[in-house]
Amino acid sequence: xxxxxxxxxxxxxxxxxxxxxxxxxxMGEEVGRWQGTxxxxxxxxxxxxxxxxxxxxxxxxxxxxxxxxxxxxxxxxVAELMTINFxxxxxxxxxxxxxxxxxxxxxxxxxxxxxxxxxxxGNQATATHSHSPEPIFAHFPGMFLGVPSNAxxxxxxxxxxxxxxxxxxxxxxxxxxxxxxxxxxxEYLIPIGQGDIKRPGTDVTIVTYGRGVEWSLDAAGILxxxxxxxxxxxxxxxxxxxxxxxxxxxxxxxxCVVVEESLPMYSFGSEIAAQLQxxxxxxxxxxxxxxxxxxxxxxxxxxxxxxxxxxxxxxxxAVREVL
Amino acid sequence: xxxxxxxxSKETLLTWYEEMVLIRKFEEMCRYLYFxxxxxxxxxxxxxxxxxxxxxxxxxxxxxxxxxxxxxxxAYRDHGIGLARGVRADLLMAEMMxxxxxxxxxxxxxxxxxxxxVNFWGGYAIVGGHLPLATGIALKVRYMNEPNAVLCFLGDGxxxxxxxxxxxxxxxxxxxxxxxxxxxxLVGMGTRIEDSTGQPELVKRAIAYGIxxxxxxxxxxxxxxxxxxxxxxxxxxxxxxVLMEALTYRFEGHGVSDKQFDARDDLKHELxxxxxxxxxxxxxxxxxxxxxxxxxxYARIEADTDKTVQDAVEFAVNSPEPGxxxxxxxxxxxxxxxxxxxxxx
Numbered sequence: 001x002x003x004x005x006x007x008x009x010x011x012x013x014x015x016x017x018x019x020x021x022x023x024x025x026x027m028g029e030e031v032g033r034w035q036g037t038x039x040x041x042x043x044x045x046x047x048x049x050x051x052x053x054x055x056x057x058x059x060x061x062x063x064x065x066x067x068x069x070x071x072x073x074x075x076x077x078v079a080e081l082m083t084i085n086f087x088x089x090x091x092x093x094x095x096x097x098x099x100x101x102x103x104x105x106x107x108x109x110x111x112x113x114x115x116x117x118x119x120x121x122g123n124q125a126t127a128t129h130s131h132s133p134e135p136i137f138a139h140f141p142g143m144f145l146g147v148p149s150n151a152x153x154x155x156x157x158x159x160x161x162x163x164x165x166x167x168x169x170x171x172x173x174x175x176x177x178x179x180x181x182x183x184x185x186x187e188y189l190i191p192i193g194q195g196d197i198k199r200p201g202t203d204v205t206i207v208t209y210g211r212g213v214e215w216s217l218d219a220a221g222i223l224x225x226x227x228x229x230x231x232x233x234x235x236x237x238x239x240x241x242x243x244x245x246x247x248x249x250x251x252x253x254x255x256c257v258v259v260e261e262s263l264p265m266y267s268f269g270s271e272i273a274a275q276l277q278x279x280x281x282x283x284x285x286x287x288x289x290x291x292x293x294x295x296x297x298x299x300x301x302x303x304x305x306x307x308x309x310x311x312x313x314x315x316x317x318a319v320r321e322v323l
Numbered sequence: 324x325x326x327x328x329x330x331x332s333k334e335t336l337l338t339w340y341e342e343m344v345l346i347r348k349f350e351e352m353c354r355y356l357y358f359x360x361x362x363x364x365x366x367x368x369x370x371x372x373x374x375x376x377x378x379x380x381x382x383x384x385x386x387x388x389x390x391x392x393x394x395x396x397x398a399y400r401d402h403g404i405g406l407a408r409g410v411r412a413d414l415l416m417a418e419m420m421x422x423x424x425x426x427x428x429x430x431x432x433x434x435x436x437x438x439x440x441v442n443f444w445g446g447y448a449i450v451g452g453h454l455p456l457a458t459g460i461a462l463k464v465r466y467m468n469e470p471n472a473v474l475c476f477l478g479d480g481x482x483x484x485x486x487x488x489x490x491x492x493x494x495x496x497x498x499x500x501x502x503x504x505x506x507x508x509l510v511g512m513g514t515r516i517e518d519s520t521g522q523p524e525l526v527k528r529a530i531a532y533g534i535x536x537x538x539x540x541x542x543x544x545x546x547x548x549x550x551x552x553x554x555x556x557x558x559x560x561x562x563x564x565v566l567m568e569a570l571t572y573r574f575e576g577h578g579v580s581d582k583q584f585d586a587r588d589d590l591k592h593e594l595x596x597x598x599x600x601x602x603x604x605x606x607x608x609x610x611x612x613x614x615x616x617x618x619x620x621y622a623r624i625e626a627d628t629d630k631t632v633q634d635a636v637e638f639a640v641n642s643p644e645p646g647x648x649x650x651x652x653x654x655x656x657x658x659x660x661x662x663x664x665x666x667x668x
Contacts, residue, residue, distance in 0.1 A: 057489070057492055057493055060489075061485050061489045062455040062492070065452065066455045066462060066493060067459060068455070069463070070462045070463050070466075072444065072456070072459070073459065073463035074463055075462070077459075093452065093455065097452060101445075102653055103654050104427065104430060104431050104435050105427045105431055105437045106429075106649075106652070107653040108438075108439040109444075112656075141654050144661075164661065166655050189660070191662035192662060193661050194663075240661065240662075240665035242662065242663070243667070
């Protein structure tokens with residue numbers, strides 16, 4: 001057991017899977033000689049060489065599409081899109097090809113690839129570089145989507161994503177890259193679609209993922225001093241969604257707040273609220289509250305950027321409204 | 324080196340001619356089943372149907388240049404390429420009719436034909452979208468140090484979206500064994516090449532990517548297409564990508580329901596001119612020049628291809644419709660690594 005940052009845990013996952021399976025390779029902008037924009041691929045080029053750590057042109061459509069072709073043909077690409085902001089350029093290849101080819105040709109081809117992309121806001125990155133658009137990508141059947149909330153989950157989830165025969169979009173919250181958690185020496189995998197109770201509680205269920213887990217745990221700490229025990233459910237995967245886990249918590253607490261870094265319209269929060277009212281209407285003691293970024297593009301100036309974004313205090317306020 | 328036409332045997336050429344006739348008859352039958360078939364149970368009902376009539380020499384000549392282990396991928400005008408690659412006509416016709424026995428189980432339709440056993444990687448319906456897939460397939464070939472090449476058909480219209488640029492550039496940077504074969508029929512859907520393309524001589528774009536500028540081959544002549552593509556594939560295997568064109572013409576609308584020739588007198592005239600260079604006419608003239616007394620062969624070919632198409636239709640008509648189990652199959656690959664059932668219906 002040793003402490004590792006999420007960045008190092010992700011690198012360890014890539015390293016282990018590349019050693020394990022020669023068909024696993026990394027491709028993307030600046031993943032090789034530059035050592036990775038976020039240093040997740042640091043050292044891999046030196047160890048594995050240009051064949052398996054492939055620097056690409058700035059070509060998001062081709063990165064996404066070539067990964068599909070290589071995966072169909074039998075390789076296991078881990079294609080990095082640097083940041084999710086650039087994945088809008090890749091949307092067609094992801095949605096129309098990565099996600100649909102297995103179905104559209106009735107199982108003749110598999111597409112065992114992973115798209116990795118950094119995600120999230122912060123540091124005054126401004127409107128075009130401050131997206132958390134995971135719900136858009138999770139909308140389409142055929143492609144899984146995982147967002148780890150800590151280093152331990154990141155390692156186990158990425159290894160599973162690489163080994164699975166389905167396409168996976170794996171987004172990594174930039175603010176979490178430096179944060180450490182204890183990582184066992186022995187190998188472990190975290191199943192795709194399995195959520196996790198990050199804090200048990202009896203009074204309210206907070207459903208969240210990614211950066212929202214940190215805010216929710218901070219909020220739960222504040223609430224505990226007031227005698228309120230919040231249960232924090234980290235879904236970890238937006239697709240497939242661990243609805244049974246969410247439901248079992250909600251049927252116990254009868255109250256729910258959904259926390260996400262993303263925007264409110266047609267969102268993760270909307271989806272969870274809809275699912276809960278359909279599946280557990282009789283268990284509902286209060287309206288479901290949503291905590292999210294404000295419904296506008298993010299500005300540059302620090303003061304108003306922070307105003308627009310969720311935080312632990314906003315989670316505390318939302319919980320108080322449903323008690 | 325490319326195999327020269329002299330080395331192609333009479334038997335081979337007659338087989339190719341038969342396959343070309345089959346493609347034309349298959350397309351004409353599709354047209355009939357779409358518009359004219361009175362029995363509703365025998366119709367092709369899908370809205371999209373893009374016929375290959377006029378392009379047969381490109382499809383057949385290029386595919387014949389492939390080895391069995393080479394790869395081929397294309398856009399949505401894919402029936403002829405599937406037939407040329409040896410996919411059974413009845414399985415293709417069943418896909419047209421949305422039957423469970425179709426190559427894609429009735430879930431892909433006319434635009435999404437594929438047959439994995441012959442490395443036919445499919446038809447794709449987003450213009451340009453399959454180009455990076457070809458790059459990726461070629462990457463696997465290079466990665467595994469295999470001796471094969473990838474043939475990627477694309478329309479002239481596909482040369483103007485971003486996929487073209489990105490996929491060709493990436494394949495160039497990595498020296499991948501791809502032949503980019505533009506089926507240049509002078510029109511992207513309804514917009515003429517001179518109205519859409521700054522440099523209508525598309526092979527010149529090879530310069531921009533530092534790749535081999537291939538020929539602009541006569542796309543109505545199956546032998547010329549075959550020889551040029553074979554040479555290009557050899558180059559691709561040894562040295563990396565080639566961009567080439569086959570100059571051809573679409574005898575039908577973009578989709579079968581388009582009435583472009585009814586609306587425009589200038590196009591009607593152009594069509595008439597191109598019909599004098601119908602790939603079947605050109606091929607037959609070549610055969611007649613080279614061999615005597617082929618009437619019996621032609622008669623047999625006519626009868627055999629008619630029967631193949633008719634059998635394909637009957638197979639398709641008599642095949643079962645897909646059901647609920649088919650509807651929900653293959654959304655995801657079954658996996659022990661997935662918690663619970665990812666299919667929430």
